[in-house]
Amino acid sequence: MKQWFAFIFTSFFLMGIASGVNAYPGMQAAAEQTTDSTLERINILPQPFPVALVDFSDIVGEPVNFDQYKGKVVVINLWATWCPPCVRELPALNRLDQTLDAAHFALLPISIDAEAVAIVQPFLESLGLPTFNSYFDPQQRLRDVFPLDTIPATFILNEQGELVAYVRSYVDWDDKNVISFLEQFRKGTK
Numbered sequence: 304m305k306q307w308f309a310f311i312f313t314s315f316f317l318m319g320i321a322s323g324v325n326a327y328p329g330m331q332a333a334a335e336q337t338t339d340s341t342l343e344r345i346n347i348l349p350q351p352f353p354v355a356l357v358d359f360s361d362i363v364g365e366p367v368n369f370d371q372y373k374g375k376v377v378v379i380n381l382w383a384t385w386c387p388p389c390v391r392e393l394p395a396l397n398r399l400d401q402t403l404d405a406a407h408f409a410l411l412p413i414s415i416d417a418e419a420v421a422i423v424q425p426f427l428e429s430l431g432l433p434t435f436n437s438y439f440d441p442q443q444r445l446r447d448v449f450p451l452d453t454i455p456a457t458f459i460l461n462e463q464g465e466l467v468a469y470v471r472s473y474v475d476w477d478d479k480n481v482i483s484f485l486e487q488f489r490k491g492t493k
Contacts, residue, residue, distance in 0.1 A: 341475045342484050345457070351465035357448050359413055359440040362420060367438060369464050372409045376488045377460040380412045381440075381451060384426045388473040389455040393427070395476035397435045402482065407489060413438045415451060461488045 358366040369377060380396055382389035393412070400410040412435070414423045419441035427435050443451055449458055450471070459468040467488050478484075 340478055340480065341473065342478050342480055344472050344474060345459075345468050345470040345484070347468045348466060351461055351463065351467050354460060354464060354466050355448050357444045359438050359445060360419075361438055362424065362436075364420075369460060372411070372460070373464045374462050375407055375409045376462060376485055377409045377411060377464075378403075378485065379449075379458045379460065380410070381415055381445065381449065381454050381456045381458075382412060382437075383414060383416050383454060384422060385416070386454050390430070392455050392473055392476060393430060393432060393435065397432050399476040399481060400436070403485075408485060411438055412436070413440050413445065415440050415443050415445070415454065417441050459485070459488060462490050 354369060356368045356370050358368050361367050369379075378399075380392065382392065384390065396410065396412055403410060414437050416423055416439075419439040423437055423439065427433065427437065445451065449456065449469075453471040455473055456471045457469065457474060458466055461467045
């Protein structure tokens, strides 16, 4: 009986620790909400939050970091091939990327698959997305910047490279209001 109580106590203790790991204030896993628009799931921070520069890589293995995108609103989507909601978002993210004004916005889908390039590009091709440009973080270095315990997760940086919004859930990126939602993070458009 004592072993059973010890097991239950340890389980709850570990779950409490795991659920308490958050990189930014208010970054708890979002509870499912019933709304007309999944954009309402996106949490806007009360003030911009600085983000550490951590390298991830492009398809040829060259290092990339968020500093390269300063001056643009950056939409970072963390995903994996083994995550059904992530895969569900990919076609809409591809369409969003085609509609974003590249002078003001950058979409950075970043796969956290351990096998990275070896499996991701063939996987995207099997989905009919051969030109979808994904980046890679197979060592999950971005864990030092963003919590990776829930994916898909999207983090939005303002033009200064600061975190301004996030969502740790599926979003319908085909929503007709996505562009106007993202526009609010551009300097001088508020």
